[in-house]
Amino acid sequence: GESVGLHLPTLSVQEGDNSIINCAYSNSASDYFIWYKQESGKGPQFIIDIRSNMDKRQGQRVTVLLNKTVKHLSLQIAATQPGDSAVYFCAELVTGGGNKLTFGTGTQLKVEL
């Protein structure tokens, strides 16, 4: 069936280093992907999105890469800060599918000082 999964459940990085969070998806019909950040006690917060006709998109300190050949998505965070510590989810959407957004399990990012 359809699934969105993450390679690593926990990622620890030093403050100032770059972080890379990976995500694999299986639904080749997905045409829109979103990365969310969820801090403890809060709902998910939109970080960045990318459409399937793109392979890279940059935001402020974040970059999302999409490789449709291997169905892989990654989130790169530059100069990771303590405030980046959170759980990160990738989510996929098949437009026209009733706006059903499918989330992955999540990766816990821990920033060490």
Place this chain on the structure above:
Amino acid sequence: ETGVTQSPTHLIKTRGQQVTLRCSSQSGHNTVSWYQQALGQGPQFIFQYYREEENGRGNFPPRFSGLQFPNYSSELNVNALELDDSALYLCASSFDRGIGEQYFGPGTRLTVT
């Protein structure tokens, strides 16, 4: 803060009981989506309401039902509660069924004993 509010914050119910959770959408938003997030998992799409009509549903049984009111606030009702219904219930609001622009509330933590 996103402007999306949910009530109550926490709730404890007994198996077999019924529960109603409430969500007030961000000003100007006419779409509300509900998600169930089990501990350590990503959110699972329950359904979406747009202009008081259901607009898409995930793989949840009929005992999960909802309403959207003329002011675009929404309720999630769960009948015949089961232990596995224990989770964080999130609502997200957006404009015109938009997904990328949806803002999440802090969630309601439901515990079924």
